[in-house]
Amino acid sequence: MARRKKLYEGKAKILYEGPEPGTVIQYFKDDATAFNAEKKAVIAGKGVLNNRISAHLMTELEAIGIPTHFIRSINMREQLVRSVDVIPIEVVMRNIAAGTLSKRLGLEDGTILPRPLLEYYYKKDELGDPLVGEDHIFTFGWADPYELEEIAAMAWRVNDFLKGLFAGIGLRLVDFKLEFGRIWGENGELYLVLADEISPDNCRLWDMQTGERMDKDRFRFDLGDLVEGYQYIAKKLGLIPESGIVEGGNINEKLAENLDQIENEVANARRLRDLKASKPRKL
Numbered sequence: 001m002a003r004r005k006k007l008y009e010g011k012a013k014i015l016y017e018g019p020e021p022g023t024v025i026q027y028f029k030d031d032a033t034a035f036n037a038e039k040k041a042v043i044a045g046k047g048v049l050n051n052r053i054s055a056h057l058m059t060e061l062e063a064i065g066i067p068t069h070f071i072r073s074i075n076m077r078e079q080l081v082r083s084v085d086v087i088p089i090e091v092v093m094r095n096i097a098a099g100t101l102s103k104r105l106g107l108e109d110g111t112i113l114p115r116p117l118l119e120y121y122y123k124k125d126e127l128g129d130p131l132v133g134e135d136h137i138f139t140f141g142w143a144d145p146y147e148l149e150e151i152a153a154m155a156w157r158v159n160d161f162l163k164g165l166f167a168g169i170g171l172r173l174v175d176f177k178l179e180f181g182r183i184w185g186e187n188g189e190l191y192l193v194l195a196d197e198i199s200p201d202n203c204r205l206w207d208m209q210t211g212e213r214m215d216k217d218r219f220r221f222d223l224g225d226l227v228e229g230y231q232y233i234a235k236k237l238g239l240i241p242e243s244g245i246v247e248g249g250n251i252n253e254k255l256a257e258n259l260d261q262i263e264n265e266v267a268n269a270r271r272l273r274d275l276k277a278s279k280p281r282k283l
């Protein structure tokens with residue numbers, strides 16, 4: 001295979017040049033980091049599970065009309081996505097207090113918020129991704145008011161949808177982080193799409209019965225085996241067999257390679273529905 005050009009290596013993923021202009025390949029690594037990369041580990045199987053879960057959630061969101069960067073799964077660790085200009089804002093939606101919100105406002109973890117809370121963080125590792133308000137976003141030109149309005153509307157829809165989806169498998173969606181990107185059409189029109197990943201790396205998911213954390217907090221706070229939690233979620237979503245695909249640090253590659261059929265059938269059916277089907281923004 002020809003050597004692909006590496007475009008970017010982040011903490012959890014590598015981006016490679018895609019086969020066609022306007023596409024990139026997302027490679028999901030097994031690296032886990034927390035607290036702005038102060039804590040690090042390599043956890044066999046994490047990348048495979050996140051790739052699978054993210055492909056599925058993006059596909060489901062496309063199906064309700066949320067434009068995403070997802071094109072199709074390639075193999076157990078890679079997916080083809082549209083290349084976007086990432087808006088440097090982490091969009092966080094919270095239903096229940098946890099993490100930095102509890103800390104910042106002195107709330108007890110698990111406090112149910114009176115209404116979902118939408119927050120923005122400036123994507124800048126050197127600064128520890130600081131919380132910002134809408135005015136910071138406009139003042140520094142990270143996004144304009146029209147874009148932010150669309151982003152917020154999408155984030156609320158994603159929350160409503162994912163909350164229901166996870167409740168259906170006995171998991172409480174506590175909070176999650178989204179990233180959005182810009183794509184320009186042939187005539188210079190601008191489209192906003194959901195990018196990056198949606199996985200237990202950036203969602204908090206608590207078991208409704210037991211309160212057990214199934215997400216990356218297992219790693220952050222040593223609450224249990226991370227892959228066990230991620231596999232639990234993937235099994236409940238019907239994405240991997242009950243027997244699991246990772247055991248004792250070993251990935252059953254044969255099993256893992258054949259999991260993307262259904263997602264790709266859906267993606268293929270939708271592939272030709274190009275971006276023109278979603279609403280462009282006037283410049």
Ligand SMILES: Nc1ncnc2c1ncn2[C@@H]1O[C@H](COP(=O)(O)OP(=O)(O)OP(=O)(O)O)[C@@H](O)[C@H]1O
Nearest residue numbers: 010011012013024069081082083084086179195196
């Ligand atoms: N469709 C896309 N096109 C271009 N860039 C993307 C796309 N989807 C995600 N990205 C970017 O690729 C990187 C993904 O890598 P990873 O998640 O490992 O980054 P990271 O180390 O967490 O860094 P960051 O703080 O930038 O997220 C992120 O910077 C993300 O914003």
Ligand SMILES: [Mg+2]
Nearest residue numbers: 010011012196
């Ligand atoms: Mg990231």
